[in-house]
Amino acid sequence: MAFTVPESIRSTATAGERLLFRTLKTYLPDDYIVYYEPNIHGKRPDFVIIGPDLGLVVLEVKDYTKNTLFQLNQDEWTLVTSSGEQTKTKSPIKQARDYTFHIVDALKKDRSLVQLEGKYQFQLKFPYGFGAVFTRLYQKDFIEEGLYSVIEPSLCLTRDEIDPEKEAFSEENLVEKIMNMFVVPYRLREPLMKEDMDAIRYHLFPEVRISAEFKQPVPYQDQLLLSLHDIKAMDLHQENLAKQIGSQNRLIRGVAGSGKTLILASRAKLLAKEHPDWNILILCYNISLARSIEQMIHHMMKEPDSLFDFDFTSGEEVIQSNPHNIKVRNFHAWLKNDLNIQERDIPTIIEKLEKGEAILPMYDAVLIDEGQDFEGDWFQLVSNLLNPDTKSLLLVEDRAQTIYKRKRSYVQDTGLSFQGRSKVLSINYRNTAQIVKFAWEFYQNKSKLKNKVVSKEHEGEIIAPQSTRRKGAEPAIIKTDNFFHEAKFVARQIKKLHEEKKVPLSEILILYRVKKTYKMDYISVLRRSLEQDGIGYYWLTENSETKRAFEKDDNRVKISTIDSSKGLDFQAVFIVNIDNMPFALEEDKEREASLLYIGMTRAKEFLCLSYSGESEFTRYLDQVEAHKKLVRSEDERSG
Incomplete structure (x- = not known):
């Protein structure tokens, strides 16, 4: 079964389009991607098919009958409308061909997708073709009408070649005909790799780019093309969700690392492009996440639809960055700066808004990240400021990351029902399989909510994560005799990762639960150790100003509380001083388990947990280490 984007066809599609959609989805191989009416740089072909052993094929679909056709040639067709009038239109094959070359021109500029030598030098390295599908004409009609x-x-494909209920239909014939719709005579010697498939998607659909990773290309054509090898694009499931969220209220529930924030930002970009006059608001709980989303949106809106829209003579972009209509705020900054109210005023303001006695800014779309941390009356306030004509509210949450006690009743809080309007993201794309397994086993062991874990879409509270197949190092557990030695160890490991594994300092994060106690100023000790090893750092959570000034790519290690790391991710994460967890002054142990789970799932490649004292959580880590040693010794004996 092929992967389709969108997942299901719109209800207003023609009967013929719906039939072809079902047939392609059912009978094409699993590793084929079928796009229905994709928006490719302003053009909308009916279907685009990409397959590893196929290349790329564009299909134009027509519901013409014999009575529709009046006079035809290879370029122009004269048709008879239902009212009996004649109208001229471009031949369906010419339409499909024009769409195809529009796509080919966009892809040819990527050096990784073209042949660099031989007879077909500078042509795409894979075949491309086009065809027309006539959903109400049969092969015999084509023969009889010439x-x-x-x-x-x-x-061309006729009804009996695409309709599984017709006797003449066969899967082999369908695939063979699509495989032969080519205007170039060569076939693929080797199938396209996943990187090639991603590169095609990356250029054709700007919304699938993970733009937070986007680096400004250098202003020389050859180097620009080379710089696009290390592209990063959304997974197909994420792409489907971003494009298919639909209008009005939607709820996305996802595990840590499933791309929730990326989908939210991508959705905001799509709304801003489709509705440039809309007032769009993105809200989240913590300041550093708001800053991170703001940077992501900035990159997304600044990036041209084509990465090749650069003036190579001047070295400047042809497309200038325009101010966009998306505001990103953490909730309390929004209250203070945009609404000019305080949290304690919210119930009174809601009452006044409902009576029509107060005027506050209205928003055409609101997107809320980390919704599990929002209070009920916060949602009420937001829904009162949402345009009733659009009802465009996107709520994103992961209850395994809940660190504040909130009551959940979205219908009551927002006045909107999410029944049938929610999606679940259960695949963790951020972390390696080892980190996902380690973090989830800890959470299940220490969380009281573990009995509420389910994986079905609308049942239960917590979604169990499924990891991708990406493998990596096992998380490291380090126990020292005091925090001075712990801080020295962390500094040495950071230096080692940077020098030997080439991990940029800006991709390293140190997380702490407690800044200082009467016994120890943990941050001072940590900073001193980093300075002694010549490691630049930025204390993200020193104060509210440092949170607002946060720039990830500044070539410095970041130091942060676990709370403020929500929504962020780094290649390497060190969680220090775990003996202060659960924190003695924190009565809610559930919050502490969620916090440590959040901290662990910030790490994309490397995770290190260190401690120099004892607590409930360190005893768990001691058991994990003891079990690992036991397994190793048994392996050595049996080996």
Whole structure:
């Protein structure tokens, strides 16, 4: 079964389009991608098919009958409308061909997708083709009407070739005809790799780019092309969700690392492009996440639809960054700066808004990240300021990351029902399989909510994560005799990762639960150790100003509380001083388990947990280490 984008076809599609959609989805191989009416740089072909052993094929779909056709040639068709009038239109094959070359021109500029030598130098390294599908005409109609003299038989599909209920239909014939709709004579010697498939998607659909990773290309054509090898694009499931969220209120529940924030930002970009006059608001709980989303949105809106829209003579972008209509705020900054109210005023303001006695800014779309941390009356306030005509509210949450006690009743809080309007993201893309397993086993062991874990879409509280197949190092557990030695160890390991594994300092995060106690100023000790090893650092959570000034790519290690790391991710994460967890002054142990789980799932590649004292959580880590040693010794004996 092929992967389709969108997942299901819109209800207003023609009967013929719905039939072809179902047939392609059912009968094409699993590793094929079928796009229905994709928006490719302003053009909308009916279907685009990409397959590893196929290349790329564009299909134009027509519901013409024999009575529709009046006069035809290879370029122009004269049709008879239902009212009996004649109208001229471009030949379906010419339409499909034009769409195809529009796509090919966009892809040819990527050096990784073209042949660099030989007979077909500078052509795409894979075949591309086009065809037309006639959903109400049969092969016998083509023969009787002489249509094959106008359209090459290899470039068209008829009803009996796409309808599984017709006797003449066969899966082999369908696939063979699509495989032969080519205007270039060569076939693929080797199938396209996943990187090639991603590169095609990356150029054709700007919304699938993970733009937080986007680096400004250098202003020389050859180097620009080379710089696009290390591209990063959304997973197909994420792409489907970002494009298919639909209008009005939606709820996305996802595990840590599933791309919730990325989808939210991508959705905001799509709304801003489709509705440039809309007032769009993104809200989240913590300041550093708001700053991170703001940077992501900035990159997304600044990036041209085509990465090749650069003036190579001047070295400047042809497309200038325009101010966009998306505001990103953490909730309390929004209250203070945009609404000019305080949290204690919210119930009174809601009452006044409902009576029409107060005027505050209205928003055409609101997107809320980390919704599990929002209070009920916060949602009420937001829903009162949401345009009732659009009802465009996107709520994103992961209850395994809940660190504040909130009551959950979205219908009551927002006045909007999310029944049938929610999606679950259970695949963790951020972390390696080892980190996902380690973090989830800890959470299940220490969380009281573990009995509420389910994986079905609308049942239960917590979603169990499924990891991707990406493998990596096992998380490291380090026990020292005092915090001075712990801080020295962390500094040495950071230096080692940077020098030997080439991990940028800006991709390293140190997380702490407690800044200082009467016994020890943990941050001072940590900073001193980093300075002694010549490691630049930025204390993200020193104060509210440092949170607002946070720039991830500044070539410095970041130091942060676990609370403020929500929504962020780094290649390497060190969680220090775990003996202060659960924190003695924190009565809610559930919050502490969620916090440590959040901290662990910030790490994309490397995770290190260190401690120099004892607590409930360190005793768990001691048991994990003891079990690992036991397994190793048994392996050595049996080996």
